[in-house]
Amino acid sequence: MSFRILGTGMCVPSRVVTNDELARMLDTSDGWIRQRVGVRERHVCTDETAADLGYRAALDALEDSGCRAGDIDLIIAATVSGEDTAPSVSCSVQQMLGISCSAFDINASCSGFVFLLEIAAGFFARGTAKRVLIIGAERLSRITDWEDRGTCVIFGDGAGAAVLGEGSEYLCSKFTVEGGSDVIHIPQHTGKSPFFGRETASPYIKMRGRETFKYAVEAICSDVNYILDSNGLNIDDISYIVPHQANARIIDFAAERLKLDKSRFYQNIELYGNTSSASIPIALDEMNKNGLLHSGDLLLFTAFGGGLAHAACLVRWTKN
Numbered sequence: 001m002s003f004r005i006l007g008t009g010m011c012v013p014s015r016v017v018t019n020d021e022l023a024r025m026l027d028t029s030d031g032w033i034r035q036r037v038g039v040r041e042r043h044v045c046t047d048e049t050a051a052d053l054g055y056r057a058a059l060d061a062l063e064d065s066g067c068r069a070g071d072i073d074l075i076i077a078a079t080v081s082g083e084d085t086a087p088s089v090s091c092s093v094q095q096m097l098g099i100s101c102s103a104f105d106i107n108a109s110c111s112g113f114v115f116l117l118e119i120a121a122g123f124f125a126r127g128t129a130k131r132v133l134i135i136g137a138e139r140l141s142r143i144t145d146w147e148d149r150g151t152c153v154i155f156g157d158g159a160g161a162a163v164l165g166e167g168s169e170y171l172c173s174k175f176t177v178e179g180g181s182d183v184i185h186i187p188q189h190t191g192k193s194p195f196f197g198r199e200t201a202s203p204y205i206k207m208r209g210r211e212t213f214k215y216a217v218e219a220i221c222s223d224v225n226y227i228l229d230s231n232g233l234n235i236d237d238i239s240y241i242v243p244h245q246a247n248a249r250i251i252d253f254a255a256e257r258l259k260l261d262k263s264r265f266y267q268n269i270e271l272y273g274n275t276s277s278a279s280i281p282i283a284l285d286e287m288n289k290n291g292l293l294h295s296g297d298l299l300l301f302t303a304f305g306g307g308l309a310h311a312a313c314l315v316r317w318t319k320n
């Protein structure tokens with residue numbers, strides 16, 4: 001027993017920030033961002049929190065699933081940018097939904113949504129949950145250095161969610177963590193302890209772009225090959241590869257190295273930027289709502305990012 005996906009949802013804040021708007025704040029241009037990253041615009045919170053976005057994505061996913069909030073017996077959220085350490089994003093969503101159930105957060109950076117699927121599968125396998133709400137919710141604008149053109153042009157805010165029910169459609173997964181705090185680092189507030197002697201680092205995303213880029217291409221290629229090989233599948237058996245939306249060129253490079261047409265990879269980074277743990281569930285919701293998915297379709301999710309961590313899994317879509 002694992003699960004099947006009953007419904008999906010998403011939410012992005014209404015404020016859109018275009019590349020041209022960024023170019024008025026920084027030494028960058030619409031042309032550079034489109035060509036090097038593939039982003040045209042991103043959504044940025046003005047007064048919403050990560051939990052607010054997660055809540056709205058959850059309502060959307062509940063409606064799509066036909067379940068009531070009260071049917072949910074576990075909420076798990078993935079985030080690196082929730083406002084509060086406590087309550088966690090999942091606990092805040094639980095309170096907003098007005099329900100009583102178990103809830104906790106995880107942090108696996110941009111790979112968070114794939115880790116959520118694996119954790120949820122464990123609850124279903126043990127029979128300790130019948131309906132699980134999983135959410136990737138990020139307000140990355142909170143932890144973005146808006147003066148660093150090497151990072152701030154990439155990211156966006158948003159949330160994606162899915163409602164899972166009992167089933168056997170989670171077919172295979174792989175998780176890899178390799179260390180790499182010098183490649184991607186998001187320091188926290190160091191506190192005021194008079195006993196702690198380390199220097200305070202500014203609490204914003206620091207990333208060595210080129211190293212991350214190479215790591216990401218490698219991660220996608222090795223994980224896609226692993227999922228195909230270990231299931232005796234051919235790429236034609238897969239309806240879509242749904243990658244973490246970090247940079248359109250990462251997907252282009254991976255497609256070329258895998259000798260695949262890039263249309264095999266679902267892409268929507270142009271409109272949202274990189275929303276970390278929210279990027280795969282937002283993509284999934286778009287695919288679902290736009291009628292791209294059919295019962296029996298095999299979806300291969302592949303994600304990579306801070307940790308350094310990468311993760312991939314295979315899910316059979318059975319909704320309608």
Ligand code: UT7
Nearest residue numbers: 028029032036110149150153209210212213216246247305
């Ligand atoms: O989601 C988590 C994982 N994150 C990722 O996967 C991100 C992976 N990395 C990337 O997406 C890309 O490496 C970046 C988008 C971050 C950077 O693109 P790049 O093609 O790797 O550029 P670069 O860092 O090699 O920089 C090339 C040039 C540099 O100028 P010089 O040294 O050649 O004069 C940069 O200073 O581009 C410059 N540059 C910019 N120019 C205009 C860097 N950022 C910008 C910018 N606008 N925003």
